[in-house]
Amino acid sequence: MEKKEKKLIDTCPVRKSLDVIGGKWKLLIIGQFFGADxxxxxELKKLIPEISxxxxxxxxxxxxxxxxxxxxxxxxxxxxxxxxxxxxxxQVIPFIGMLADLGNKLEELExxx
Amino acid sequence: MEKKEKKLIDTCPVRKSLDVIGGKWKLLIIGQFFGADxxxxxELKKLIPEISxxxxxxxxxxxxxxxxxxxxxxxxxxxxxxxxxxxxxxQVIPFIGMLADLGNKLEELExxx
DNA sequence: AGTAAAACCAACCAAAAGGTATGTACCCTA
DNA sequence: TAGGGTACATACCTTTTGGTTGGTTTTACT
Numbered sequence: 001m002e003k004k005e006k007k008l009i010d011t012c013p014v015r016k017s018l019d020v021i022g023g024k025w026k027l028l029i030i031g032q033f034f035g036a037d038x039x040x041x042x043e044l045k046k047l048i049p050e051i052s053x054x055x056x057x058x059x060x061x062x063x064x065x066x067x068x069x070x071x072x073x074x075x076x077x078x079x080x081x082x083x084x085x086x087x088x089x090x091q092v093i094p095f096i097g098m099l100a101d102l103g104n105k106l107e108e109l110e111x112x113x
Numbered sequence: 114m115e116k117k118e119k120k121l122i123d124t125c126p127v128r129k130s131l132d133v134i135g136g137k138w139k140l141l142i143i144g145q146f147f148g149a150d151x152x153x154x155x156e157l158k159k160l161i162p163e164i165s166x167x168x169x170x171x172x173x174x175x176x177x178x179x180x181x182x183x184x185x186x187x188x189x190x191x192x193x194x195x196x197x198x199x200x201x202x203x204q205v206i207p208f209i210g211m212l213a214d215l216g217n218k219l220e221e222l223e224x225x226x
Numbered sequence: 227a228g229t230a231a232a233a234c235c236a237a238c239c240a241a242a243a244g245g246t247a248t249g250t251a252c253c254c255t256a
Numbered sequence: 257t258a259g260g261g262t263a264c265a266t267a268c269c270t271t272t273t274g275g276t277t278g279g280t281t282t283t284a285c286t
Binding site: 040041042053054056057061073076077078079080081 | 260261262263264265266
């Protein structure tokens with residue numbers, strides 16, 4: 001078992017979190033689950049109309065892989081897939097409110113200028 | 114019909130925060146001020162050796178612009194510049210710890226696989 | 227005169243992220 | 257037979273982000 005030591009910068013837990021939280025769409029997707037237990041692919045598409053299908057797919061796949069979302073596939077035709085937050089995913093929700101607060105303070109600033 | 118107002122997506126306060134928190138270096142820079150009132154440009158360079166000068170300059174300029182950092186220039190030769198957290202900047206610090214916690218949970222996961 | 231020091235800037239390039247367009251599977255209904 | 261619903265995949269392109277290299281400024285020291 002080769003222990004190729006990644007640089008500190010790559011194993012840093014803050015960086016890991018930024019992978020989950022960063023990017024244009026991930027938090028927006030996660031936020032849709034506030035008040036919704038489960039959401040289907042098509043529902044998410046309607047809730048976030050600006051997102052492209054490629055991005056939605058890509059991010060849903062990633063968020064499932066890192067255990068933020070749980071993916072439940074119903075073997076039906078037409079297909080039916082439900083996504084829901086995992087326990088870990090629920091821990092991301094508080095960030096959204098905090099980031100919104102911070103963001104509002106940033107906005108006030110700009111308006112003054 | 115077509116108004117020229119910014120899309121909701123661009124004025125969203127969460128997005129604004131992600132600008133401040135996102136990217137490869139901003140949080141790492143902000144984090145250096147935990148336990149240090151003021152840091153000079155050169156000190157930051159030593160504290161974060163992997164960062165390029167371009168990025169350090171760019172991010173310091175940005176963080177000053179959005180009022181996360183305060184920049185104090187001493188009109189000396191050779192130049193002397195000190196950066197410190199603003200009140201707003203201090204509000205970013207708690208995120209770092211929270212993100213580290215979340216990141217550790219993400220790591221545990223991967224190790225299990 | 228040559229060099230060093232600190233804090234930058236700008237030009238150019240590479241890599242990553244994101245967008246657009248199109249295609250796939252399968253069954254059902256008209 | 258054609259078209260629609262659902263959840264994707266793939267190829268290609270553009271935009272954004274980050275890295276590399278090489279300046280610039282002014283003074284003091286050697």
